[in-house]
Amino acid sequence: MSNGYVEPRRNATDQVTKNSDMRITSMLALAGMAALRRDDSRVIIHFDYDCFYASVLEAENPALKSLPLAVQQKQIVVTCNYEARRRGLRKLQLIREARQICPDVVIVLGEDLTKFRNASKILYDFLKGFLWTQRAERLGFDEVFLDATDMIDYNMALLNPYDLAHSFFFLDKQDPTNGFQFDATKFCGPTYPESAGIPLSDNTRIEESQRTLTLRLILGSHLAHYIRSRLDNECGYTATVGISTSKLLAKLVGNTHKPNNQTALIPPYGLSAISREEGNIHRFIDDHEVGKIPGIGFKSAHKLRTYILHREAKFKPYTERDDKDQVKVRNVRLSSTMGPSKLLDILGGPGTPRDIGFRTWELLNGVDNSEVREARAVPKQISIEDSYMGVENFWDVKKQLHLLSTSLIQRMRTDLIDGNQGTDGEDLRWMAHPRTLRLSTRRRSSKNADGSRDYCFTNGRTSRSAPLPNFIFNLAESAEVVAEKLVNDCLVSMFRKLYPDKSFGELSLINVAVTNMVESAGVEKQSSGRDIGKMLKQQRSDAASKSEKGTENFHQDFLAQDESFLNNHSGARVDETTWEESDEEEVLSTQVCDVCGSHIPLFAFSAHALYHRVPD
Numbered sequence: 001m002s003n004g005y006v007e008p009r010r011n012a013t014d015q016v017t018k019n020s021d022m023r024i025t026s027m028l029a030l031a032g033m034a035a036l037r038r039d040d041s042r043v044i045i046h047f048d049y050d051c052f053y054a055s056v057l058e059a060e061n062p063a064l065k066s067l068p069l070a071v072q073q074k075q076i077v078v079t080c081n082y083e084a085r086r087r088g089l090r091k092l093q094l095i096r097e098a099r100q101i102c103p104d105v106v107i108v109l110g111e112d113l114t115k116f117r118n119a120s121k122i123l124y125d126f127l128k129g130f131l132w133t134q135r136a137e138r139l140g141f142d143e144v145f146l147d148a149t150d151m152i153d154y155n156m157a158l159l160n161p162y163d164l165a166h167s168f169f170f171l172d173k174q175d176p177t178n179g180f181q182f183d184a185t186k187f188c189g190p191t192y193p194e195s196a197g198i199p200l201s202d203n204t205r206i207e208e209s210q211r212t213l214t215l216r217l218i219l220g221s222h223l224a225h226y227i228r229s230r231l232d233n234e235c236g237y238t239a240t241v242g243i244s245t246s247k248l249l250a251k252l253v254g255n256t257h258k259p260n261n262q263t264a265l266i267p268p269y270g271l272s273a274i275s276r277e278e279g280n281i282h283r284f285i286d287d288h289e290v291g292k293i294p295g296i297g298f299k300s301a302h303k304l305r306t307y308i309l310h311r312e313a314k315f316k317p318y319t320e321r322d323d324k325d326q327v328k329v330r331n332v333r334l335s336s337t338m339g340p341s342k343l344l345d346i347l348g349g350p351g352t353p354r355d356i357g358f359r360t361w362e363l364l365n366g367v368d369n370s371e372v373r374e375a376r377a378v379p380k381q382i383s384i385e386d387s388y389m390g391v392e393n394f395w396d397v398k399k400q401l402h403l404l405s406t407s408l409i410q411r412m413r414t415d416l417i418d419g420n421q422g423t424d425g426e427d428l429r430w431m432a433h434p435r436t437l438r439l440s441t442r443r444r445s446s447k448n449a450d451g452s453r454d455y456c457f458t459n460g461r462t463s464r465s466a467p468l469p470n471f472i473f474n475l476a477e478s479a480e481v482v483a484e485k486l487v488n489d490c491l492v493s494m495f496r497k498l499y500p501d502k503s504f505g506e507l508s509l510i511n512v513a514v515t516n517m518v519e520s521a522g523v524e525k526q527s528s529g530r531d532i533g534k535m536l537k538q539q540r541s542d543a544a545s546k547s548e549k550g551t552e553n554f555h556q557d558f559l560a561q562d563e564s565f566l567n568n569h570s571g572a573r574v575d576e577t578t579w580e581e582s583d584e585e586e587v588l589s590t591q592v593c594d595v596c597g598s599h600i601p602l603f604a605f606s607a608h609a610l611y612h613r614v615p616d
C-alpha cells in the first residue's frame with residue numbers, strides 16, 4: 001500500500017478472510033454490488049472516427065493523405081493525421097512546437113466547423129442506415145453508438161449450432177441475400193483480454209449464459225467489422241470501434257486498439273460461478289484513471305482523487321496530472337466503506353444530481369444501463385456562439401453578431417431543410433420552423449488588484465428572447481444578407497435591452513440561438529431520407545468552393561461529453577436533449593475558464609488553456 005491507496009482486491013473471497021478492516025470493506029462493497037443490476041442483453045457498437053478533422057480534410061483533398069497534416073484552431077493543433085503522429089506530432093500541441101518537430105507539416109486552419117459538422121452528419125446517416133431501429137446516438141462530431149441488439153437477436157435465432165464456422169449474417173429481414181458470411185466460432189478483430197480462442201463447445205469450462213453472451217458479442221464483432229469496411233470503402237473514413245453490452249464499456253474498450261481497428265470486451269463479465277475468477281469488466285475498468293470514465297466529470301474526479309490521496313489536491317484545471325496524482329478506479333472501488341452512500345458523501349452537494357452516489361458506483365463497477373437514444377430528424381434548437389478575450393465596444397459587438405448570425409442561418413439551412421440545397425433543381429422544404437430568437441451574452445469577470453481574475457463556477461449568462469421574424473426563412477437571399485437584416489432589425493435592439501445603460505464592460509461570450517422548434521407536418525421523425533453518396537459528393541464540391549470563414553466556437557458541438565453523460569443517463573436533470581441542442585446541457589458538460597469566463601467542454605480544456613498561454 002502507498003499514498004493511502006488500498007491495494008487492488010483480486011479475489012473477493014480470499015480478501016474477506018485476511019483482516020477485519022477489509023472484511024467490512026468487502027461486505028459493504030458487496031452490499032453495493034447487490035443493488036447493481038447489469039443488463040447484458042444488448043449489443044452496442046461504439047464508433048470513434050480516426051483523426052476526424054484531418055480525415056475530413058483528406059477526403060476533400062486526397063493528396064494530403066501521404067503528408068503529415070495538422071489542423072489548427074487558434075495556435076493549437078486540435079488534431080493531426082497518423083502520418084504526422086508517426087513523426088512525433090500529437091493532438092493539443094502548440095503550432096510552434098509542431099513546426100519545430102516536423103518542419104514539413106502541412107497546417108490547415110480548422111476554425112470553420114461547417115465541413116466537419118456536415119461530414120459528421122453524413123457519416124451518422126450512413127451508420128444509422130445499417131440498423132433496423134433508430135437507436136443510433138451521436139456524441140460530439142466524431143462518435144456514434146449503435147444499438148444492434150435486435151439484429152443480433154434475429155441472427156442468433158438463425159445460427160446453425162452444428163456449423164457455426166459457416167454462418168451468414170442477415171442484414172435485412174426481407175431480403176435473405178443481403179448480408180455476409182462469417183465464422184461464428186471466433187471473434188473478428190482483437191479482444192480484451194486478448195484471447196487465443198473461445199471454448200464455445202466446451203460446456204465444462206464456460207457457463208451457458210456466458211456461452212450465449214460470447215456468441216452474441218462474436219456476432220457483434222463481425223457486424224462491426226462489416227460496417228467499418230463499408231465505411232472505409234464507401235465513405236473513405238476509418239474508425240476505432242468498441243463492442244460490448246453498454247455504451248460505457250463499448251466506448252472505453254474501443255480505445256484498446258487504435259486507429260482503424262476494433263476491440264470486443266469478452267466474457268465472463270461478472271464473477272464466475274465456476275472458477276470464482278473476477279470478471280473481465282472489473283479487470284478492464286479498474287485500470288482506468290477515474291477522470292477517464294465517461295460520466296465521472298472533471299469536478300467529481302477531482303473530489304475522488306482528493307478523498308483517496310488524503311491530501312488537498314490543488315484545483316489546477318490546466319495542468320497535466322503527474323503519475324503520483326493519478327487515482328485508478330480500483331483505488332476508489334475497493335477503498336474502505338466505499339459504496340453509493342459514501343460516494344454521495346464525497347460527491348454530493350448543491351447542483352449535483354440526487355443519485356450521483358449510486359450512478360458513480362455503477363460506473364465504477366462498469367454498469368451503465370442507459371439506452372442508446374433514438375435519432376431525431378431535426379434538433380430542438382440551434383445555437384452558435386463564440387468566446388472572446390473581451391469585446392468592449394458596440395461596433396465590435398455588431399460585427400460579431402453579424403458573423404454569428406451568418407453561421408446560424410447557414411446552419412439552419414443545412415439542418416432544417418429537406419432536399420439537397422437546390423442542387424439538381426430539387427424542391428426545398430423547411431422541416432421545422434423555430435419560433436424564437438435568443439441572444440445571450442456573458443461579461444468577463446473583473447480584474448483583481450494583482451491583475452488576476454477570479455475563478456467563476458457559474459454560468460453567468462444573461463439572455464433575451466424575441467419572436468423569430470419570418471424573413472429568416474427566405475432562401476432567395478444569401479445567408480449574409482439575411483443575417484444583416486436580422487442584426488439590424490432584431491439583435492441590436494435585443495442587445496440594447498440587455499444593457500440599457502450602454503455600459504456592458506467586457507463581453508467574454510456572445511450566443512445567438514433559434515429555439516422553440518415546431519416541426520412541419522409530415523416530417524418523418526425517424527428518417528432523414530437522404531442519399532449518402534450524393535451528400536458526400538455534394539460536400540466535397542461545397543468544400544472545394546467555400547473559403548474559410550468565421551470563428552465559430554467548437555464547444556457547443558461537443559456537448560454531452562462528460563458530466564452530462566452521467567446526467568443524461570440518470571434521466572434526473574436533462575431530458576430529451578441531444579449532443580447539439582441545449583445551453584442548459586452545455587452548463588453541465590463544460591467548465592468555466594478562469595481567464596476568459598468561457599464554458600469549455602471538459603475534453604477541450606487543455607487546448608483552451610494552451611490558447612491562453614500563447615502570446616498574441
Ligand code: TTP
Pocket residue numbers: 048049050051052053054073078079080091092141142259554603604605607
Ligand atoms: P478526438 O476524437 O479527440 O480526436 P481525433 O478523432 O482527431 O483523433 P483520434 O484518432 O485520436 O480519435 O476529437 C475529434 C475531433 O474534435 C478532432 O478531430 C478535432 C476536434 N477537437 C477540437 O476541436 N478540440 C479539441 O480540443 C479536441 C481534443 C478535438
Ligand code: MG
Pocket residue numbers: 048049050051052142
Ligand atoms: Mg476520433
